[in-house]
Amino acid sequence: xxxxxxxxDTRAARWAAExxxxxxxxxLQAARRRFGQNPVGLVSLGVLIALAAxxxxxxxxxxxxxxxxxxxxxxxxxxxxxxxxxxxEQGRDMVTRLLYGGRLSLIAGLTPVLFATxxxxxxxxxxxxxxxxxxxxxxxxxxxxYAFPAVLLAIAVSASLGPGLVNVIISMSVxxxxxxxxxxxxxxxxxxxxxxxxxARLTGAGTPRILVTQVLANIxxxxxxxxxxxxxxxxxxxxxxxxxxxxxxxxxxxWGYMLNSLRGTIYVNPWVAAxxxxxxxxxxxxxNMFADSIRDALDVKE
Amino acid sequence: xxxxxxxxxxxxxxxxxxxxxxSPQTPLLEVRxxxxxxxxxLGLLEKGYVxxxxxxxxxxxxxxxxxxxxxxxxxxxxxxxxxxGLIAIDEGDVLFEGRNVVAARRMLQLRPDQKALRRNMxxxxxxxxxxxxxxxxxxxxxxxxxxxxxxxxxxxxxxTDQLLRQVGLHPNHASYYPHQMSGGQRQRVNIARxxxxxxxxxxxxxxxxxxxxxxxxxxxxLLKDLQEELDLTYIFISHDxxxxxxxxxxxxxMYLGQAVEICAADAxxxxxxxxxxxxxxxxxxxxxxxxxxxxxxxxxxxxxxxxNPPSGCRFRTRCPFVMDVCAEERPSLSEPExxxxxxxxxxxxxSGAPATMRPLMQPVGV
Numbered sequence: 001x002x003x004x005x006x007x008x009d010t011r012a013a014r015w016a017a018e019x020x021x022x023x024x025x026x027x028l029q030a031a032r033r034r035f036g037q038n039p040v041g042l043v044s045l046g047v048l049i050a051l052a053a054x055x056x057x058x059x060x061x062x063x064x065x066x067x068x069x070x071x072x073x074x075x076x077x078x079x080x081x082x083x084x085x086x087x088x089e090q091g092r093d094m095v096t097r098l099l100y101g102g103r104l105s106l107i108a109g110l111t112p113v114l115f116a117t118x119x120x121x122x123x124x125x126x127x128x129x130x131x132x133x134x135x136x137x138x139x140x141x142x143x144x145x146y147a148f149p150a151v152l153l154a155i156a157v158s159a160s161l162g163p164g165l166v167n168v169i170i171s172m173s174v175x176x177x178x179x180x181x182x183x184x185x186x187x188x189x190x191x192x193x194x195x196x197x198x199x200a201r202l203t204g205a206g207t208p209r210i211l212v213t214q215v216l217a218n219i220x221x222x223x224x225x226x227x228x229x230x231x232x233x234x235x236x237x238x239x240x241x242x243x244x245x246x247x248x249x250x251x252x253x254x255w256g257y258m259l260n261s262l263r264g265t266i267y268v269n270p271w272v273a274a275x276x277x278x279x280x281x282x283x284x285x286x287x288n289m290f291a292d293s294i295r296d297a298l299d300v301k302e
Numbered sequence: 303x304x305x306x307x308x309x310x311x312x313x314x315x316x317x318x319x320x321x322x323x324x325s326p327q328t329p330l331l332e333v334r335x336x337x338x339x340x341x342x343x344l345g346l347l348e349k350g351y352v353x354x355x356x357x358x359x360x361x362x363x364x365x366x367x368x369x370x371x372x373x374x375x376x377x378x379x380x381x382x383x384x385x386x387g388l389i390a391i392d393e394g395d396v397l398f399e400g401r402n403v404v405a406a407r408r409m410l411q412l413r414p415d416q417k418a419l420r421r422n423m424x425x426x427x428x429x430x431x432x433x434x435x436x437x438x439x440x441x442x443x444x445x446x447x448x449x450x451x452x453x454x455x456x457x458x459x460x461x462t463d464q465l466l467r468q469v470g471l472h473p474n475h476a477s478y479y480p481h482q483m484s485g486g487q488r489q490r491v492n493i494a495r496x497x498x499x500x501x502x503x504x505x506x507x508x509x510x511x512x513x514x515x516x517x518x519x520x521x522x523x524l525l526k527d528l529q530e531e532l533d534l535t536y537i538f539i540s541h542d543x544x545x546x547x548x549x550x551x552x553x554x555x556m557y558l559g560q561a562v563e564i565c566a567a568d569a570x571x572x573x574x575x576x577x578x579x580x581x582x583x584x585x586x587x588x589x590x591x592x593x594x595x596x597x598x599x600x601x602x603x604x605x606x607x608x609x610n611p612p613s614g615c616r617f618r619t620r621c622p623f624v625m626d627v628c629a630e631e632r633p634s635l636s637e638p639e640x641x642x643x644x645x646x647x648x649x650x651x652x653s654g655a656p657a658t659m660r661p662l663m664q665p666v667g668v
Contacts, residue, residue, distance in 0.1 A: 020472055020474060021472050021474045021475055021478070022474065023474055023477045023478075024477065024478055024479070024482050026439070026477070026479070027437065027479055194432040194433075194435075195427040195428070195429055195432045195433035196432065196433055196434055196435045196443075198383075198388050198425070198427070199425065199427060199433060199495060200446065201388060202386060202388070202420075202423075202424055202425055202447075203421070203446060203447035203450045203451070203499070204417055204420060204421055204447075204450055204451070205446075205450045209450070213446070214435055214438075217435070217437035217438070218435070218436065218437050220437075
């Protein structure tokens with residue numbers, strides 16, 4: 001059998017120096033390059049980084065306490081001395097409230113999507129890979145969640161759990177599991193019929209291994225794109241729950257709750273009252289545009 | 303010997319010597335009466351069965367190539383997947399080196415010793431696009447079977463380099479992604495992956511059908527070279543009669559899930575016995591005038607539905623020589639010429655006793 005190796009080296013010797021294939025850029029390098037060439041993606045990424053940084057460094061950026069105001073300084077307009085964006089109905093500095101509020105809003109936007117992605121992908125991938133009665137059981141259960149409108153379901157779960165950030169995250173994770181499981185299942189079903197899955201089976205690899213090494217990488221990009229699009233919506237729903245009093249407990253700063261508490265001052269100080277809404281809008285748009293750019297960057301031909 | 307020789311890594315899985323219990327007479331692979339029916343839903347409650355493969359039997363000798371031909375939908379690919387255990391077998395046995403490798407239960411669960419045997423059977427797939435994981439590099443794709451079997455990182459890398467060279471690629475191709483390669487190159491990767499665990503049997507399912515003619519020739523020659531170098535046994539599935547003639551020692555002609563003729567490739571192309579084989583061969587366009595004229599009636603009609611196959615001989619609805627007995631009785635394989643098996647009432651043995659399927663032992667002209 002030793003003859004094999006030497007005889008085939010003649011084949012290798014045929015590669016003249018100039019014909020030796022160069023190493024091409026990897027998938028991630030290519031995706032990074034394409035993302036870097038997309039101005040929309042870069043701008044939205046910049047906005048998101050700025051929002052995240054301002055939330056994290058809020059104590060450094062402002063000297064005021066977000067939860068205590070001067071009664072004398074109530075309802076200052078935008079541009080007043082010492083309060084660049086004015087004050088709210090309790091005399092608290094708006095810049096400070098908005099910066100601190102970003103913390104809770106971003107957490108409420110990201111964590112439910114993260115949890116729902118982990119759970120939904122697992123359920124969807126298993127359903128798509130196994131098929132049969134297991135898929136029917138999982139997916140029909142998911143379908144039951146579709147019977148309720150997302151916001152109503154979130155309100156129902158939040159109302160039964162009581163107000164608070166953790167309960168907001170739980171209720172929103174619950175409503176996102178079903179759509180994510182469906183996206184994961186559809187993507188998995190497309191992948192499992194491919195011949196490379198059969199090739200993996202022939203090696204003797206077990207189902208969990210095939211799911212992780214062969215399936216996951218191929219369903220990642222549709223799931224990632226869908227999930228990142230949900231973050232914007234998630235911020236809006238979290239704000240809605242706070243607006244309804246089911247979210248964070250007062251006086252904690254959160255954009256949705258701020259929108260609610262400033263509602264009464266809309267005829268006195270309309271611009272100040274609109275500020276939390278503007279930030280919700282900007283954050284949500286930035287996440288959606290970022291998701292679109294990522295999708296474009298990941299979209300290699302196969 | 304070239305000067306560029308680097309010390310080749312030791313073969314990670316040394317081939318077990320032939321004295322591993324199987325006598326030299328045992329064919330490498332024996333397929334015995336393998337059948338598969340797929341359930342299909344016809345209406346709300348009505349269920350039907352598609353008979354994809356029906357009592358298929360043949361044997362493949364070490365180092366030879368068994369070609370399986372037939373038109374689309376005749377069960378060639380299903381047969382391959384049944385043999386390899388990718389689909390559960392309804393009935394019948396698959397013997398590899400004389401040992402049964404059919405999973406005991408329907409969930410494709412194998413005993414450990416069967417698993418060890420299974421790794422000797424690999425497959426080269428049809429579609430160069432869907433057979434390679436688009437998110438994995440060529441190196442990862444080829445190394446995956448070795449990873450599953452617990453080879454060290456270094457062994458994986460060395461063997462990948464060696465395999466890439468063996469299939470006519472460069473070790474640098476390991477960092478390519480499938481979409482960066484041509485169809486022919488992908489098929490070479492496909493072959494390299496199939497060879498990664500040093501299998502004894504490689505099933506090529508329409509392995510060159512998706513390639514254009516010039517690339518087909520390259521890949522076919524590569525397969526032939528590898529067979530010679532590595533003492534491989536092939537099952538070569540194709541609808542292309544010329545390709546099958548080129549690579550095969552023995553040929554099995556399938557029609558609607560059944561083997562209708564099994565014989566040496568030379569014998570089939572010189573003297574096809576079954577009316578279906580005759581019609582198939584007559585359909586090959588002739589290039590040269592001095593080739594013998596093949597005479598056969600052109601086939602009429604469509605292949606009947608496998609959902610409700612004709613009684614008796616499945617070919618009778620299109621056979622120019624159809625007789626009364628064809629509708630009543632399924633023809634069994636008879637052996638009108640030594641080593642030449644055919645399932646047709648025209649050649650029924652006078653004694654009425656069906657010829658049993660034996661390993662095809664006659665000398666083969668390569």
